[in-house]
Amino acid sequence: MTSAEPKENSRDGFNLDTVQWPPLPSLIRYFDDFHEQYRSINDLKSSDYWHVRIDGQDEYIDFSWAVAGTNNALKHWVVDGLLTGRRCNAMKTYVGELRSWCLGTDTNIFDQLVKINPDQLPRFWASKVLPTLLGKSDSTAIKSFLRFLCRRRFAEWHPSYAQIISALPTPHRDLYKRIRSGECFIPVLDQRVFANRLDSASQLLRNKPNTNKLSINVIRDYCILSLCFQYGLRPGQIARISASDIRVFETGALHVAFPLTKQRKVSSKIVRRIKREWCDLFVAYRKHAPPTPAKFFGLTPREVTEIVRTMTRALCGNVYAPGDFRHTASQRLVDSGASAVSVAEFLGHSTLNAGSVYYDTSANQAELINRALSISPIYSTVHQVALTRTLSRQVLERTSEEKIISGMPHGIPITGIGKCSVGQPNCKFNPIFSCYNCRHFIAIDEQQIHRNALNDLRQVARSFYDADRLRNASPAFLQLQETLDAIQRTLNELSSVKARE
Known part of the structure; x- marks a missing residue:
């Protein structure tokens, strides 16, 4: 047995019964958008190579690869596409993609696909057709032909199945891969x-x-x-x-x-x-x-x-x-x-x-975008806060007094460490001891101010410890320890921001 014999046998079932379909017209006209004029295709039934003009060049739509019944169905498909406004170039591409897919896989798959019960189409497509597709182009051509069979009511196909056909999955392909x-x-x-x-x-x-x-x-x-x-x-x-x-x-x-x-x-x-x-x-x-x-x-x-x-x-x-x-x-x-x-x-x-x-x-x-938004002082402030969660002194000076954080914990004046986004009058916590751990706190971007606050509060912590070594785990002392840790984290963040700049 020669290598060509299995190929011939595989094509035996690759046929569509189109005997009941009306005959092809004697000619079909299409619009040549390159030369902006109408052209005609003659000998539709007898010729398997339709001569067309696409983008100023002679091209041919090839139907010779399909057997008689399928050959006739493909010709009806192209005629239907041209009559419904499809461009000649698109129909030529569809036929070429369908030819490449059919000859590159087992042709019995296409035979089974067009003659399957449409209710079983999603399962058959996922198991048999989808693994053989190379991309979106060949799947688009197959779907276009199946929708044509729905319009012609071939076998059990009906126009109501067009939506199911459109929803069939296609191989994923990143169309913008080269751009990315x-x-x-x-x-x-x-x-x-x-x-x-x-x-x-x-x-x-x-x-x-x-x-x-x-x-x-x-x-x-x-x-x-x-x-x-x-x-x-x-x-x-x-x-x-x-x-x-x-x-x-x-x-x-x-x-x-x-x-x-x-x-x-x-x-x-x-x-x-x-x-x-x-x-x-x-x-x-x-x-x-x-x-x-x-x-x-x-x-x-x-x-x-x-x-x-x-x-x-x-x-x-x-x-x-x-x-x-x-x-x-x-x-x-x-x-x-x-x-x-x-x-x-x-x-x-x-x-x-x-x-x-x-x-x-x-x-x-x-x-x-940031530069454009920074034209407004408001957006400039928003950008700075979003980027570093800090504020400059100039921005802090333009902030309303009720949002500037200040206080005298244990008689030590601490002020200008940042601002509260909701305002101190609306805060029920101790301003200085709680602000560094609060999500509403926005620190000023000057490290020295936070170092001064850290040193001052360390003195308070030392006084707690010196007063009674055995009670260093009191709630007030623990709160003070958390504040010291939060100030140190703020200083570390400011140092890393300066290093990146």
Whole structure:
């Protein structure tokens, strides 16, 4: 028996009975969002390779890997997705992910999955399907196909099971792993290299606009690099910029409009202003570049990515992709103190959640927040207390008298050791003997004051001991001992704070 025979046998049950389904249409139309026009797919039934245009390139949706019945069901699934507003790129990705999963595991699992009683789906998914999944992408494709079977009411599937399908677990994957680790961020030295080269190229065009020092392709590459560096645009956004999206004003300002990508709904374009020093790059390219039928740069997203990778390698010796520039620009914005709303608007996100990971990894964020709050004396005091549980003399002097702790235990005047957050008139304990052990006590950050209080109270303790050696365990003496220990702890904490500073 050859090695190919078991594979053929495993595919015998990999079939869906779609005889009762209506025939496929003669053609299907989809919207090509790159060239902004509708296209058609012909020969849906006879062809197992559907030719489509995605991001300006020829692609094919491959159905040849599935047997007849399943092959037909997959075609109906893609047609249903395109008719209900799914993008052609998404459906092609779904079919590819489903193909990789089916051919990478036992195909009988897929056969059992689609023909199982839906009530048994959660248990079957957890025991048979979940261990074979590689990530969220293949599980999303499988769920999409199962929901399609629900809409078609295949076998025992029914639309009411769609919610159960959506709730099925998927393998855990940290989508922001590279951001948390920091490996996607471009070092400051390399960022400086890119900024300096953009400045130099723009300065050269500004001083000698009619020279041939820079070829038109080099100017184009610098324009692409500036869009990545300044605004972290995706390759698809850069490739979709049209000539009409570039607007030059009499003042010398230049605005670029580009669409939001990776959004479920078609959205309008957003406008960004190019850094004034780099506008000459766009003006020169707009003036001398050959006309393109559709787009300003005449490139596909894949070509944009390759240009960025090649250019960064040539400039600094390290290879960076547009995604690295996007993460770096976002982190740079967060480190400068931008709000979550500003970051979401900068990234073109529809929610605030996706950009929150940049705040978690920002080393400057806590310092910026504290500095901003310290504009107000009230918040400055709150920050100092929260950090060290101490107060400075300046803050203590601005505190109301009823909250400043003072007293004369055993005739020894002790004052200015700190403040009570609730106020002495509301305290039923002896101020000096109890404050150091009280959670409402906030000590002044001057060690000498606490040393003086410690020395004074030690004299009182000595008088207790000298008066009667046999009664040194009296409640008053024990309370005094606890106070002395608390003062010593306060001094130790102040010493460690000073050492950290």
